[in-house]
Amino acid sequence: MVDTTSIGTPEQLRDPNYTPALQKAIPLGIQHVLAMFVSNVTPAIIIAGAAGFGFGSDAGAQGFPDMTYLIQMSMLFAGIATLIQTIGFGPVGAKLPIVQGTSFAFIPIMIPLVAGKGVEALPALFGGVIVGGLFHTLIATFIGKIRFALPPLVTGLVVMMIGLALVKVGIQYAAGGVPAVDQPEYGSLLNWSVALVVILVTVSLKFYAKGMLAVSAVVIGIVVGYFYAMVMGLVTLEGIGASWGRAAPIALPMPLKYGFEFSFAAIIGFCLMAFVSAVETVGDVSGITKGGAGREATEAEITGATYADGVGSAIAGLFGGFPNTSFSQNVGLIAMTGVMSRHVVTIGAIFLIICGLIPKVGAVINTIPIEVLGGGVIVMFGMVVAAGVSMLSDVNWNRRNMVIFAIALSVGLGLQLEPKAVQYLPDTLRILMTSGLLPAALIAIVLNLILPEDLTEESTEEMSGGMAGQGDTGFGTGDKA
Template identity: 80%
Template sequence: MTKNSIGTAAQLRDPNYTPALAKAIPLGIQHVLAMFVSNVTPAIIVAGAAGFGFGSNSPDFPQLLYLIQMSMLFAGVATLIQTIGFGPVGARLPIVQGTSFAFIPIMIPLVAGKGVDGLAALFGGVLVGGLFHAMLGTVIGKIRFALPPLVTGLVVTMIGLALVKVGIEYAAGGVPAKASGAESYGSLLSWSAALVVIFVTLALKFFARGMLSISAVLIGIIVGYFYALAVGMLSFDAISGSWARSAAFALPQPFKYGFEFSAAAIIGFCLMAFVSAVETVGDVSGITKGGAGREATDKEIQGATFADGFGTAIAGIFGGFPNTSFSQNVGLIAMTGVMSRHVVTIGAIFLIICGLIPKVGGVIRTIPIEVLGGGVIVMFGMVVAAGISMLSDVVWNRRNMVIFAVALSVGLGLQLEVMNVAPGAPNALQHLPDTLRILGASGILPAALIAIVLNLVLPQELADEATDQVAGGMSGNSQNG
């Protein structure tokens, strides 16, 4: 579909322009396909961390189904808030919202092994964190100085590093199989399904064009799904059973899992809201630059941040996870050149419809964990790559290297030490109160706080020393040693 067949150059750059429905609907669905897998993956990861059984006969099946359903529904609702807006809320730009990966390392310690009981505190944190996120809209322009690429790049890299382990565990057979000591864990069959997804995704990403390239991860998982059927990892009986147990239509239930205000959850979600807000600012700027050739206005940035927060808070009431703008859709707008917010509104309506039909979630739930693992490895690897890309904008002098080194060492060290200790065994944070122990276990919040504080406190004069001086000093020390 060429740009000329959709509208004139001036129309394409106008957020208020609406292409003919015959063209707008495929463009809207294209936005959904680009983010669909990434949007539902956090729900599956959190459910797995909570200890939910994934089988269609598991007593946890309805809960997993509901979390997937809410991920789709409230991604659509949050997107509508962005595209349509009300009052100062919403950028009124083609911004696609979806479940944020950034909060997963915070959510996992909150629910780990607690089943449904851990969800009350989690969603209490989502609600309060969302309201706090919305409040950031009033000051987002004033706090950006405290979050330069050194800090945001470090945090995004840490998020990816915290999640890559999940991809490997999924590809090898899943956490339940690992915990039970199943012989199938890490088998060639398990890895083969994940590798099929990875290879298909890479092939499409590098050798295909247009929609095939944009939906590479989704198509890779679909191919992996059929591979799993062919080799016996998945049966038609399991699919039909999941379909039969899923309702044709269901409305969200407010406070389904109760509500609990946990200090660890609230502090964690509020602190990560800063990172999510900065990410949204970057995405809004990318959309206006790539789609309209201009800088984003203060009103658009403020409205987008308000929508981010209120969308998250509403999701928390009904059992949905934190929402943020999806960067992959920013690239899609730059590629198609279609700036119409109404095209994204159509995609949002499609997401809402899917979220109201649990049978869609029932089919998603039947994806073998190994197949999902292949897609997760690619997605979370891209999170790390995005963080490194942000860090490429940093001037690597002695000052910035020290900040990065200390923050990364403490954050990644805590993450590796605390999260990999067997239950009941001593760990590096065992003497801290529960709230601080949960916050420190992710490694991301300690790293972010250290980077922010050092960036504000260390004198700028240190920045005058060039990288070659640092490298030369290190080389000299190694030779003297």
């Protein structure tokens, strides 16, 4: 990590408008990109694979051109959305060192929308991204008024559900991709050895290395896993050369490349998730100002950051990009470095934009074996679950909150694990319900608003006593409902 003691005075380091010398600012900016790079492109790879034109599809000699394009757009519009945050345009943008990236939160919504439908599913998907982004922009006008409905009990549950919805994907990728009938090597020791190399390198660097090595642990783990997979014969040099040769030197994004279509399920799903994403951004802004400047975030900063989320997502959707949100790992990086300069993050945004304009970068990412990616996403998605648990640690676990959590988790996770339970619902409602995430969030929000507060006086012992070896059965001591 860059030695920040030589960058400026403590007052300068806490000032978002301070510009360090370029020889210090550039490494700090690239450090921000390394911290979020893999997480940023992973959703594009997952959605392409789920739709059937990415890993495991019948792409043959043509490779995965559509997946390469989605990866390219993920980098480009993460950079553009970050510039909107750091530079600001009127009320849009917090003018803080906020790094934007492709949101994991929307993946459980997107997978049912595209599952097995190929490129033909993308018009409706991106229609939902655009409308959801515009709705997200609208949320910025009243974000302060709805925060009461989304306490840590709700937001922590939702974040945990996001991770739980994705861990299956990580395991499938580590085992060799989405299992198919004609895939006897699925779950082989070779496949798992590749994923385990990535995990071991990532964890080792995270805990035993320092500075930039620790920050970029996931990236380095994937690079090491890539070379291990190459040695084991899972990567062919001919394939790398073909991917590199097909990619143009520079390519500009194409507006409405996949078309535009209104899908009620997509629009409702993206709009509902926009609430969750907006609250996540509020938390990230507060974390940045507390960790980097030692102060609370202003209302203008919170509103501007939420505006930037929505505007960035809507613009991305027009060109084939996915919803953007603030990246929490970069919030932690600011607290670690103590450098609050938004111009440092602007440099990182420019680097992302350059990568997004060069399809060869996406083509190289495209050659990563799915087992390598599996090792990386197992770590990342597990961290999402852990982040949700961390948020839930702030909850007062009384009878009322335990009931809310129990019902929301049981219904949400249960429908996700057994989607056939609602197979007779209309298509739109079925897609929303089987995401697991939306029913869990809706139940938690509604119950939190309608259950009487006087239940908070109850002790959690009455909920857990029967399971604590006290000889009770059921939920309590038997003398209370």
